[in-house]
Amino acid sequence: MRWLLAQILLLLTLGSFQMRDHLEEPSFSIKLEDGGRFDVYALKDGNGLLDGYRAHIKAPVCEDRLCYDVNVIFYWNLNGEFLRYEVLPHDPLTKMDHEPFLPEDYKKLQSILTSQDLSFVNIPKDELVTKSDSSEVDGYTGATKLTVKKEVIEGALYTCYTLWHIANGTVVESIKSHTKNAFSKELIRKIIAQDNQTAHYFLINNLNSSQFAENLPEILGLMTSSKGYFSKNTIEKIPKTLFSTEPLQDFIVANYQELDYYTQLAILKKLDNQRQSGSLKQFFIGHIDPKNSFQNQKLIGLVLQNIGPEEFGLLVGQLQATGVGVSEENFQALQQVNEQLKLNISMIQKL
């Protein structure tokens, strides 16, 4: 029964495999550690835009002392994340003693190949098994380490290990650089439209200055719906010069309060020595508040850079109204500006 299910699964995967391949082109090839190699094909969508990658893998694997060639098709997305695999008809994956994979083994292999949280993949190949002669206890020539055993398919340790390293090995960087070289406005927009933060990270880590400038509104849009540290990292990646532009400063005024603390800090750091619009300065002055004690000195220092008389008046008023104290360094800057403007700053407290 199980064998039958496995066969059905094979036929299903075979079907989808045969339907592809009219929109693909050979792109590069990857060398395997043991000297073998495989070719990677770029896939295109209906609009002729890059859509992902495919490769036919043939690699020798030895489980215990029995060796065989695994024969599978792998798929990756545009930023090199492994997506899925297909098995060729009449060439099922096997475990120790040439036992064919069961349906649950195929399922588990999919979850192994897509996981980045496994510890066994970080162990050198020759240390996966403890060298011991106690074959009786678990039936292996050497005993598989217990932590490893929990993560892999029993009897298919080296299949899992080898395939994971192919799926998540050097091919990932090659895919990334291939996609990067193909960056066009359309392709970038396509990646932005994907609901995949890893792909968005791939973008901000690889766009050049002009690509950032060209796609700035869309990239800023990603930040407002992002999770984790994406918005902080995005701010850190956006070229500094773009911070003096109007769209970016408008974005800051509109969204600053909704952004998390670390993104706010990253913004203040990026604005250092950049020209600030009057509305941005006024926004920051309004933001000086006893409740924001962690940011106040950074805000005051920033606003004081190239400040005009109108904003300086506002700043002095805000400091007097809120009673927020001023650090030694900021106080000196404040006095310096005031040498020309001669406002009454005697009410401002020093920290």
Next chain:
Amino acid sequence: MKKLTLLFLLSICGAYAQKPTTVMVEAESFKNKGGWVVDQQFMDVMGSSFLMAHGMGKPVADASTTVSFPSKGKYKVYVRTRNWSSQWSKKEAAGQFLLSVDGKTLPKTFGKDHAEWAWSEGGTVKISKKEVILSLKDLTGFNGRVDAIIFTNDPAFKPTNDVKALSDFRNDYFGFDRNPKLAGDFDFVVVGGGMAGTCAAIAAARNGVKVALIQNRPVLGGNNSSEVRVHLGGRINLEPYPALGNLVNEIGPKEGGNAQPKDYYEDDKKMNAVLNEPNISLFLNHHANSVETNNGTIESVTATNIETGERVIFKGALFADCTGDGTIGILAGAEYMIGRESQSVYGEPTAPEVADNLTMGASVQWFSETKDTPATFPDIQWALPWDEEKSEEITKGDWEWETGMGLDMKLDFEQIRDYGMLAVYSNWNYLKNHSKNKEKFAKESLRWVAFIAGKRESVRLKGDYVLIEQDLTIPRVYPDGTAPTSWTIDLHYPDPENSKLFPGAAFKSIAKHTKIYPYPIPFRCLYSKNINNLMMAGRDISVSHVALGTVRVMRTTGMMGEVVGMAASVCKKENTTPRGLYQKHFDQLEALMLKGVGDPTLPYIQGYNNGGTLMEIKKK
């Protein structure tokens, strides 16, 4: 002439009106401990550290010492011990031993009489010389234990079984409490030498702070030491402070794995890192157990040497509770939390509807080795009832050999540890002597069983903020974020299968995980709400039970230590409290956290047990 007469009179008095003599010997002070180990884990409850014969079924080598008697003659002997296995089995006691005095073995077999710690009468001995050798002979190899031995020729004297009264007696007898030695006056006193405390001490020392580090074991590392053998967990070098964790990387072991051979845990690496810091005074084998406060400020901590019983005082400006158990906080009167909060307290989705006292448990890990020839294991009668269904045909017990959930991690800890060992011995006894597959285990021999149990949770000290589940899952970050926690919210529960087989007394656990983004723990969780100069790092920080699920792993507690050590340097410089730092000088701590305290040039070697996270970018 007058002098001579006086001497004569005095000597007559001495001979004819001899003062009754009582001699007390602490077992843990024995000069030669043979194969016996010093166990201090329960001294706050039963009154003392003690010697234990942890032979995993093979009697350990004799312990011996020399005792001076002020006068010769007949003495009654008392031994403070207990029959630890009797609470689970009425059969023959697990731990039994003999005492010999001056080469003559007393007829009495100790360790059999009473379940609780109490004095066993050992009969009478004749002391015929001033210096006499005592020796302890283990009979079973199964954790017989001796706290102290008393010899008395005072017919009116009977040693007390009341822990408080006994403690007073000890103090009067040895006089340690009257003359505590001053260890010194420090900027920063760190209590607890696990990953958190060790990192706190080093981080402070490297930032110019004079530190005392107090640890109640002979090694540093706590749960990551070779005494407990839990590997480090969680990630380091994360957003928003990628330099935090460099010290954990510097002093942590290269190899991962729980319950592995001793070398895996690299005790020396941690020890040398501390010894290389001229600003740290290290006090190993010292258990801190009293605190002097003045108006909510700790002035000093006093610790007992777990071998000699001597008392040492540590004065300081700032203190860190890195004990895991909140020991210093509780002694100082700090507010604390214990057990599981109900949903109504913080509105946590994972919290139970009704609060209870369930904590995560403590692990007693173990493993065996394969010998060339068959190895025997005593067919123990006091084992838990066992059968094929209960039998676990394995050669290593990992973290999930966890027990004590629902018991008190302080008051009941000896019982918890002992039950953990009992489960290990019971299963092993079955495999070796009764299993239908016992042939498979014929050459297997127990190599290591922990006697220092690995605790996950006990008391959490309350800070200005209590971190809760929603902070982690939404996530909701605060401006005073510090060390990022990245491990899943990993909460342990009794294993349902094991609970069916051992109703109400499971010794195995399961874990439930919820992934999170690396989350910077607010600084307000790292200092006490009501003790002005007390910080915390480790599992006893200010978090809910649910939030403890993520922060408790040791790369994370190590990073908390880094932060608390840095904070100590800011407090010193600004002459302020941790709360003062939060309110006025957090930018200085921020700058130190961005800089880091460990060697940033070292390669990242700790690829093991990083755990799943929702993080997108690998920093290192």
